[in-house]
Amino acid sequence: MDGRVNADVASRRLERSLAMGKSSKDKRDIYYRKAKEEGWRARSAFKLLQIDESFDIFRGVKHAVDLCAAPGSWSQVLSRKLYLPAVRAGVSESELPKIVAIDLQPMAPIEGVTTIQGDITSLDKVLEVLSHFDGKQADLIVGDGAPDVTGLHDLDEFMQAQLILAGLTVATHILKPGGTFIAKIFRGKDVSLLYSQLKIFFPDVTCAKPKSSRNSKAFIVCRGYAPPEGFEPHHLTRILEARATSHTAGGEDGTVGTMSWPNNVLVPFLACGDLSGYDADQSYALDDTKTRLGPVQPPTTPAYKSAIELLKRK
């Protein structure tokens, strides 16, 4: 498919829950508190940092893209890991790493990050990224977006997969061979299909579970981008659909993938982050001497905001 998935609108819903307010969460969530102390816009920053600890994803990266970036904590990580060290090292202006963040939502500026407000599924926006890279292709594409959660679990999983495939579409246009793509996944019912689709393009796919991530969330780390021989981006929809059809075809009896796995869906699991460090599921006593910190970046607007305001006024 040519990927008209509108990830960015969706991502803001996720960030609604992650973007940090000043609340009693302080008491419960160590990463939430640490994030505020260290000036991250969302606790998810730690997830990318911990993925880096295990995969060393930033080595040699000159051009990086953050999809569905708002409120921008992953862009902050890219900035602090790639751009700022280079500035400190006195790298010349033209040699500085280039970082582009795309989201439908406007995002507060981050040093060294170019933000594009737009839809990641629109080809124009994707090509606009390339213009910021002086025509060079990206070494790293990351995406922490998640769709609107409806509560209908299978629909949510489907939409998340569509979001990742939209990211894959972007990757097929702008990712350098050998490049890395990182996205959030739901490890649900059909995750094996997603794995097998990603394995067409990346020989090295790992399911990474950062320590700062709550129990159910994980990330897919795809390395060594290597599209099939003769691949053109417009083939993508057909290739993905063919894989989906062959994947589900075997499962007409309801036992799809219940027993043995074909090699193309075997994706190793790796827990990232320091295991002796903080635990996201544990509450830590709040040091009373510390003052409560306000949110680094206020939450984005929910869809029902105006309805609530009007009702309140009544």
Added chain:
Amino acid sequence: MTSAAYVGDVACVDVARDRVVAGIGSRVLVYVLDEKRRELRCVDARDALCGGARVHGIRAMPRGEAFAAYGARRTTVFAMEEVEGDARGGWRADGGTALPAHGAWVHDVRGVVEAESGFVMTIAIGLSDNSVERWSRGVDARTWTRTARVECASRCTLYTMALSASATWEGMRVAAGTIFNDIQIWGVVDGEVRARCVGHEGSLMRVRFGDDDDAVYSASDDRTARVWNVSNVMSSGYCEEVPPCAVLAGHVARVWDCVRIGGDRPVYATAGEDCTIRVWDVSNAHGTMTLADGVANQRDCEIATLRGHRGRGIWRLCVIESSNGDSFLASAGADGSVKIWNTNDWTKSSGANDGVVLRESETSYPESAMMVDEVEDQEDVAMESKEAAPKKRKTSKRRMSFFSADDEFIRVVRIARYGVLYVATNKGYLYRVVETSEGERWIWERLLENEYAIMSMSVERTDTLDIVSLADLEGIIHVVHVSQESGERKEMISWRASDPRVLLDVFSTQGRVYASIVGGVLKCWNRGRYSRCAFTLVNPYRHRILSIATSDALHLVLVGDQKGNLCVYDANTDDARELKLVAKKWSAHEKTSSINACEILPGPVFVTSGRDSNVCRWSLTTDGELLLDSKWTSPSKACVGFVSLNANGELARAAGFRETNFVVYSISDQRQMMKIRCQAQSTPHDVLMEDGDRVIFVHRQKTSLHIITRWNEHVNTAENESTSLWSHGREIHTVRIVPPPVDAVGAPLGIITGSEDGTVMRLLYDASRRDGTRVHSPGDICKHPGGRTVKAVSIFKEDEYSYILCAGGAKEVLLAFRLSWASDDLGSWDFKSVALIIPKPVDKAGTRAWTKGCGYVEPRAESDQRIMDVATYSRRGQLRVLYSTSLGAVSVVTMDERARVWRDISSLRHHACPALSVDVLEGESTWACSGGTDGTIALWRLDDSDIIDPAYVLEHAHQSGVNALCITRTADENAFIVVSGGDDQMLRVQEMRRDGDGVSPGRVGEYKFSHSSAMRSVWSDGERIISTSVDQRVKMWSISLTKDDICVAPTGGVMTQAPEPEDIDVLAAPDGVLTLVVAGRGFELFHIQ
């Protein structure tokens, strides 16, 4: 492995010919609607979609020859085969024909009336990539062929899409709801967008075409539903922007569905995440074009709010038109129930109603016999008869026009029982008003013609008599005995109770007659000994006594006065003429509002209800002080005038007035049961709340008496075996099977579930029942007093008939209940639960809080920890509970049943991270294991020491959290195995060898890619393993011990219909058949041969 039952979200409901078809999990259930009883009866169940796909929609074909069930990437078409010899045109679904999997999510299916040439049936399928495909079925009836595909020029991923009804493929229109807050209307001819419906401020969650295809209804993330007129857009030739013609704003969460229920009137129903259905009549609304207008018009437009579902919300609505013209609304909830609502009120009558009024009749005073019955709806009268089972949810409402002549007016009305009233007037007349046996009219009989006006009346019933006590203006009390059977006046005694004009009220209860006299004096006479006043009492506050309750067992009299003061007297005064005051409470109800009703419960507990909308419970200290135990405030601030007790003598219901509404609340359920709207300027007179959920209510408007009878437990709902099946509607974290007694032939299995919503529920599973009805008898055992989330339950067997249930969850609260199996007279088995230990939640006000199913609980210091897992075992016949918490604490406690508290036994110290799972192996020495989020498994020898250190620690057994643990015996007596499943998707089997008092690790077996997602639960008996994971699969494995290691091999697996499975439990029958229950979002039962 065969699936036997699934209970979970009902994602869709629709009508196929005369049946209601609901999609539950991967299956469709076919129901017949019993219109009289408003009940759904399950007649058929079919597997619809494979691969674990959930049915998200049902669509009947236009000619009624088939219906389609669709969801995820799949569609299955069921032919509706006529059942021969069924005069009513009955049909049954065939086995279904599945279409090949589609490339995208299926959002809608429509039958095209004119099939493509050469095919017998053609359907259009709307897909989430904003495309529509045409599929046709050949003559051989099994094969489907895709004959066309149209993609919209605007490509995007959709959460919702609707196809219009159309005779031809070319005429088909598409409404696509985007996440860019608009609806695109396009035709399949060219795929060009012809109109954009603009105005929503959030993603579109549902779009529907109206019956005439000129209207589109939409529901959105922005908490509104909107109606759009799209009648002319296809001809315009360019893309038009369409504004909404109605905005329905009022839901307090996302809206999931919107349907039109009105015939000619613009009446709509919406349902959403806030678990309400709202009914809107937009005929009074003008200019609802914007959200602001919609919010402003809410009061005019929203004519009813229907409650009854629980959990995550209501997914779908559908309208059912019955053969006799009645209309109903079916709602499909996340709580696993389909509820039926009568909509005649809103679609037929002109005014707004708030309940089901099935009949309204009018009758009159005897002299004017020409008054006609105006029976608005000639319902089956037999249903209204006195023999009618009280469970029937019916309402009758009747009006009696009265006293056409002179200046006589009604002073008092008392309801003796269903169909019998006593009416007293200012002329001093007493009437007995009886409904005719046909229920058509009311007959008036004058029993008494008194000289003076009657001021107050009280009716008490004995087995054969109605004893009517009257107080008149002259200060005389008349007691009239009336035969219940014949209605004849048997006996009348009159005596002077006070001076003229100071006798205010008369009460009669428990064989005594009380007279309330100016100055707060109460006099009492025993029945049959009216010549001598039995006692008097004086209100120390000197206010008029308005309510009285007595308890012979406790020898107490409780009175409440006009200014909210409460007094308790000792009635145990042999000869004393004036009762001794035991306790008093000044201003027991706020703002000196009157105490309208009171009751004495065993304890003693005193219940009072007042004009300040509070129902209070008081207890008496030994120093004679009245202490407020708890206070329940009517949510709508009604003046509470009546309370009623249930059969067990517990406070059940309260009723009162608010503005012109009469409202009945269920106190135990903390919800409003019904609301009866009275006309303006009407005076409420009496209410009778019977045990069988029947409420009779009388109010007077000018000269008319309105008698309203309702059978109602849930407002406007009908529930029976099939429709009353419900579940939490939230994630189920834990499930356990309660085995029936071995000697109980044909007894069902008990199922206990604990959920995110903080409740522990029970259900029964009966394998011998018809498919679709095997799970039944749901009920709440308790609401977790710690607040949200019940994480784990464990069952401890006391004997064949009795189990102890331990449930742990938020705030480190651990509950205990005793579950006892018993059979009724008909030989059907069920278990009852009795609370043993209910730790005490914190209440901000510091008062004891009432918790459903738990009673009153004492406050307790709040814990920050959450119990993650619970296991039970026996030590010297005593119950021990092992639990782990989110701070890594692992503890053993025991139950002190007499003191109703937990006693600490041991503290198990090792984990520095949350301990996710525990399990215990009983034996000569008891072994336990616990797993942390860091992948460590600790082994413990439980010996009742205060502090226990781990016997062995398996560091990094898993890369990430150990979600699942099972410890079990093997053939080797000196060893046991620990089966663990982790977040890292690995299944691990570790042998531990006993070594004196310690253990040492033995052989290991690992299966790295056991599941494609985090494992959640494992069960093992030493030879087999059953595991489940978030990948929604249940797998079976065999364990074989070889010389050097352990071989774990898969032996079978199945996809479960319960998404995000979290827990499993297994019951092995003596014949080797395993019953497996898997719980996640809903739960599914399997039989494993």
